[in-house]
Amino acid sequence: MSRVVDLWLRRDKTRTARYGKGLRWQAVWTDGRGGELKESHRTKDAAQAWIQEQDDKRRQGFTPGGPRVTVTEAGQRWLTARVGWEAKTRHEVEATWEKRIQPRFGDRLVDQVTRDDLRAWVAAMQSEGLSARTIDTYFGRVVALFSWCVAEKMLPASPATGIELPKARKRPQLFLQVAEFWALHGAMSAHYQDALWLDVTTGLRPGEVWELRGRDVGVRRRRLRVERAVTEVDGKLVIGSTKTGEPREVPLLDDVETMLQERAERAGPDGLLFPTARGSQVRVTNFNTQYWTKAVERAGLPAGLRMYDLRHTAASWAIRSGASVLSVQRMLGHATPTETLNTYAHLFEDELDQVSKGIRVMLDRHKTATGSADAA
Template identity: 30%
Template sequence: MGFTKDLWNTTVADAEGNKTKVPTARFGKGKRWLAVWHEDGGRERTKAFAKKIDADRYWPTQETDVSRGMYITPADAKVTVDQWCTTWLKGYATRRASTVRQAKTHVALITKEFGDLPLNVVRPSAIRSWCASLKSDGYEQSYVYALHARLSQVMSDAVHDNLLPKNPCSRRTSPPAGKQRPYCATTEQVWALYDAFPKHLQPAVLLGAFVGLRTAEACGLRTEDVDFMRGIVTPAVQWPAQDLKTEASKTPIPIPSQLTLQLSAAVARWGSEWLVTNGTEGQASPWSIDRAMRSVRKRHVKPLPQDHAKDCGGCLVPGLPEGFRFHDLRHYLASLLINSGADVKVVQARIWHASAKTTLDTYGHLWPDADESTRAAVGAVLAARVEGLTEQPRNEGRS
């Protein structure tokens, strides 16, 4: 049980048991009242106050926090954002290497803004200001959203580790997600990309556009992962030989015989254990595919057309937006399946999304005739009503 102690006076008893207050050696020096409470395990903690009422209010709150498991020790209360992020990253190192690299990039921007501050000093208002300044500095809205999510993750783990009583991040501090509808390449653009890619990297375009593999998954696909007889692709690892991004990525994907023939022809030509090679028998890297994509976006047929500056009709892949990535070939596959009549669960399985909600959030606008189908459904009910009203007088006249 906590209590408040007077540091200026002490109570002494004489031989007859009479108690009187006498000044201590600290009388008149410093703060007079000492709040005393106990942590888990019985360790005594104290804090001095100038006024008794403040000490009387303080120690009960500390003991309440102890009983609720929300107590923060004085030492932990001094832990800075930078110190905690260093500890947090050590524990986060068990994730995939690419995931850890991304986390380190995010944490570097977080510590640049809040690094010297104790964790419990970071306020929601400061987080909102930080997000606004990131946006004004030119960061994309989606990236600002990702940084806020990372800060919230770091702070939430600090709460779990009893370094913070509450996460200062919330939906009220979060910026808009800034998601945009994905650009879906046309079939003509996909084949133009295929033709413009180096021969040894062309299988990657096929795997991205018609199987839905990500860059690292395409580079990690081995000949043993493809059943050429039955036409089934079953990814097992991603580049260079790491675990796949999710368990869903291991789902077998059926492919048509036409695609099987093209992939088997590439295997025969390069004689490698990898579907996508470096031009010999070695494994291609994701960077080689990214470089090829950037090169294709910038290359033009010659001579350049006169209207090149306005509307480039001389690009190897006309109409392809700046920043188009290999990963965006997955959007083409999704649009291809949707236009063929596939439902959301089929598209989810082929794109390896963890949930149908993700599929709908990303591609919901691509499902055709959404407006027409709802209009037709309502129209059918109204038409039936009108038809019933027009037939009623006829029946009455016959009777």
């Protein structure tokens, strides 16, 4: 039976040989089958709390007194287990691990990292001047690590849940009007104008545009298959799957389909549809510096406009044309309709007035038709 033993005084209140030396209260936890764990504490309450903790661990499927691992050991196992990460994601997470997480917590046992430790880490990053968005990214990786530790029975619960973080300001979404897009299109190098026209009518991510190949065209009429994307990691181009890991088909305008078919015929099945002028893969950083920024400036558009904002523009145009949440989700390749709503809910709200107007028109037409029939 679990118990707390006074190491300083016997039951008759006489002093033991250990009186006044070391920690006074010894917690003795038993598993009911002869197994026993002991740990000394400064106070009786702390000893009793430790016994309760061992009981809780056992009820949750943990082995009290079982092997304990450091954050370094757990982190290495966690990184090895993440086989589904894209190359860019793995590079970014490993960089955070090496520069931020391991130096701060690596020597600690995973079950000794407390919520106060994590709050102090967040405060330290704030004092460095890191942005709220960056802190959120770094902390999200600690959340993932400790959640994995819980799943692997290293911890009964994660200390990273419920920690309040600095509020990050969302990057403003920029949407182009039709005239603004054509101004940008005209200011862009002729070599890349078709890429912009495709992007603003389909909402592809830039990395998806630059990795399109001849075999992606003509899978179905008025459809383009999107199943890969290119990204840059440590100066090297890496080709992987789309952000969600799932291929999708996006609808095409007739003239966009014709343009892609012509490019596919010239490129061949494995050739890039939108290579550089020298025929190589487009690097986003080079494209932005040499072409995009200059075209934005010549078109008189906001300096912060990104090629990614053509994706936002495509979404806004689709919504204004009457597309449903599900249709926009499928076009953009969002994982769920909820993600689409979270991103563009305000645009759907702008269309509510049109819904009521449409219902009014329908009712008036029915009333007119009924009135005419009655008069006859």
